[in-house]
Amino acid sequence: MKGTVLYGPRDLRFEDQPDPQIEQPTDAIITMSATCVCGSDLWPYRGLQPINGPTPMGHEYCGIVEEVGSAVRSVKPGQFVIGSFATSDNTCPNCHYGYQSSCMHREFMTRAQAPVLRVPLADGTLVPTPGVPSDDLLPGLLTASDVLGTGWFAADAANVKSGSTVVVVGDGAVGLLGVLSAKQMGAERIIAMSRHDKRQKLAREFGATDIVTERGDAGVDRIIDLTNGVGADSVLECVGTQESMMQAIHAARAGGYVSFVGVPHGVQLDGQQLFFEHVHLHGGPAPVRRYLPELIDLVLNGKINPGRVFDLTLPVEQVAEGYRAMDERRAIKSLLRP
Amino acid sequence: MKGTVLYGPRDLRFEDQPDPQIEQPTDAIITMSATCVCGSDLWPYRGLQPINGPTPMGHEYCGIVEEVGSAVRSVKPGQFVIGSFATSDNTCPNCHYGYQSSCMHREFMTRAQAPVLRVPLADGTLVPTPGVPSDDLLPGLLTASDVLGTGWFAADAANVKSGSTVVVVGDGAVGLLGVLSAKQMGAERIIAMSRHDKRQKLAREFGATDIVTERGDAGVDRIIDLTNGVGADSVLECVGTQESMMQAIHAARAGGYVSFVGVPHGVQLDGQQLFFEHVHLHGGPAPVRRYLPELIDLVLNGKINPGRVFDLTLPVEQVAEGYRAMDERRAIKSLLRP
Numbered sequence: 001m002k003g004t005v006l007y008g009p010r011d012l013r014f015e016d017q018p019d020p021q022i023e024q025p026t027d028a029i030i031t032m033s034a035t036c037v038c039g040s041d042l043w044p045y046r047g048l049q050p051i052n053g054p055t056p057m058g059h060e061y062c063g064i065v066e067e068v069g070s071a072v073r074s075v076k077p078g079q080f081v082i083g084s085f086a087t088s089d090n091t092c093p094n095c096h097y098g099y100q101s102s103c104m105h106r107e108f109m110t111r112a113q114a115p116v117l118r119v120p121l122a123d124g125t126l127v128p129t130p131g132v133p134s135d136d137l138l139p140g141l142l143t144a145s146d147v148l149g150t151g152w153f154a155a156d157a158a159n160v161k162s163g164s165t166v167v168v169v170g171d172g173a174v175g176l177l178g179v180l181s182a183k184q185m186g187a188e189r190i191i192a193m194s195r196h197d198k199r200q201k202l203a204r205e206f207g208a209t210d211i212v213t214e215r216g217d218a219g220v221d222r223i224i225d226l227t228n229g230v231g232a233d234s235v236l237e238c239v240g241t242q243e244s245m246m247q248a249i250h251a252a253r254a255g256g257y258v259s260f261v262g263v264p265h266g267v268q269l270d271g272q273q274l275f276f277e278h279v280h281l282h283g284g285p286a287p288v289r290r291y292l293p294e295l296i297d298l299v300l301n302g303k304i305n306p307g308r309v310f311d312l313t314l315p316v317e318q319v320a321e322g323y324r325a326m327d328e329r330r331a332i333k334s335l336l337r338p
Numbered sequence: 339m340k341g342t343v344l345y346g347p348r349d350l351r352f353e354d355q356p357d358p359q360i361e362q363p364t365d366a367i368i369t370m371s372a373t374c375v376c377g378s379d380l381w382p383y384r385g386l387q388p389i390n391g392p393t394p395m396g397h398e399y400c401g402i403v404e405e406v407g408s409a410v411r412s413v414k415p416g417q418f419v420i421g422s423f424a425t426s427d428n429t430c431p432n433c434h435y436g437y438q439s440s441c442m443h444r445e446f447m448t449r450a451q452a453p454v455l456r457v458p459l460a461d462g463t464l465v466p467t468p469g470v471p472s473d474d475l476l477p478g479l480l481t482a483s484d485v486l487g488t489g490w491f492a493a494d495a496a497n498v499k500s501g502s503t504v505v506v507v508g509d510g511a512v513g514l515l516g517v518l519s520a521k522q523m524g525a526e527r528i529i530a531m532s533r534h535d536k537r538q539k540l541a542r543e544f545g546a547t548d549i550v551t552e553r554g555d556a557g558v559d560r561i562i563d564l565t566n567g568v569g570a571d572s573v574l575e576c577v578g579t580q581e582s583m584m585q586a587i588h589a590a591r592a593g594g595y596v597s598f599v600g601v602p603h604g605v606q607l608d609g610q611q612l613f614f615e616h617v618h619l620h621g622g623p624a625p626v627r628r629y630l631p632e633l634i635d636l637v638l639n640g641k642i643n644p645g646r647v648f649d650l651t652l653p654v655e656q657v658a659e660g661y662r663a664m665d666e667r668r669a670i671k672s673l674l675r676p
Binding site: 093094097098099101102104228229230240242245253254255260263264265266267268269270271272274275276277278279280281282283284285 | 431432435436437439440442566567568578580583591592593598601602603604605606607608609610612613614615616617618619620621622623
């Protein structure tokens, strides 16, 4: 089998890899129906996050179960399944509290940008669909594996409720699906921060009511203006930089909620500033597994169409072009078909 | 009139001050029934927080209304009132959301360690009691002005609910009243971190079920042990140092809640660490005004006895000794009577 391996900044290779095998009785092997490139893959791709030697890539996946280990009970060969980017046993205390992405036996998936994948803790990680879905549903279902689940968590962690005024910082796929999620949760006003025409359009399609193109302090000033000097009830930080985080915190009202779901890179928060900002702060790797059943239902029932974030589809062998297109912001998100 | 003025580290004077007067139509003048020294007063007293010249001190107060400005409607001369350490109009959007300590017209009170006090925004800041309370209720009622309201906010912001496992970091008066508040909110287990015998006893009296004497990493290890490797549902950070903040964050379970109510001094939070800790974080100056009616009721009905935190009572002229006793940890909290 061939798979995707990052050797260094912008040195991505699709090359021979060992065929995935059952290693633990709790494993499953799936043949990929679709996989994709994540915004977070761009951090090491751009050399902004160090790697230790050649690193297999990919953590978003859906496909058909080929084989399961002897202890697997809840999925079986032939089923179509979607799993989280973080494995979970779904039984430990952290899972019980709904934080499956902090499962005590968590592993972060990698190696998913390939035609076949081994998934540890299959029972607690994978969710099967009622039948094998049609091809047109694949992009939407694939987003549930990470990017939709992460946007959904961003909205949930920012306490979005019916009637909320919401700001979304970041116009990547997660930010855009944060807009979609806020809309589903009943937000009345959704202000998307974006200076990119195509992404603005998709944000509006997903439910954004306002677009703010300014950034940093000027962006915050616009939000404060748009909210009559008060700030937003909920702010979704979907980037992970110091600037975006401060923008998010300043854009929230006193007592408002700020979520952060982009892995922070070089972000430092001053305790006293946070104190006087009076916001609620919650973030982390999205507990996608908690939301998977609901999100799969919404996609299968046609209530949401999150697959719209994929604006480039390539054979998985051309994964390097998928990265390049996202790196150069020619594509929002690249879908890869084996 | 004489009042308390800080001139520099440990240089506190009780000296002539102008008599307070109505300056705005929304002001009230009250004669103090009791005031006290706050843990936060110790930061500038110890020289750990710079002051700009001689600084009048004191922000906790209750007493009898002497005079009100022409626009004041909700309190009148002769009434006994308690107010928050932060003034509020109680009508602006921030107040409406329950964050009166971020009122758009907020002033932080000062000059309360004196026999007479001017309170701005009297209608939105002061709460009158049904009659003039008896002397034995004064200490408890006085705590509602800040330290009880702050402990209560700590428990509320840390999402303490019936059955919660709670950790309180800090055994000052706020931490101890955080224990009392958590108990009132139905916490099942309350772990107080303290290495001070007298404070441990009061913590137990207020509802603590366990005492942890270790600090820093060793303290966290004890909490993790006591919670079967999981961490606490709610952690109340009532100190404001880097060590106490990290102790609080590490002691919470994934998805747990950390509140912080001690003004942070030199605290820096690493974004990526916070991300992977997966906790909720909320803090700030306690919106005491939100809780005042409920807290006054609890004290008047004898349901709680927060006045127990005062273990030293002095005439206000001896305010300097009140500070010294707290600085040297001979007293938990000093009450001052005019």
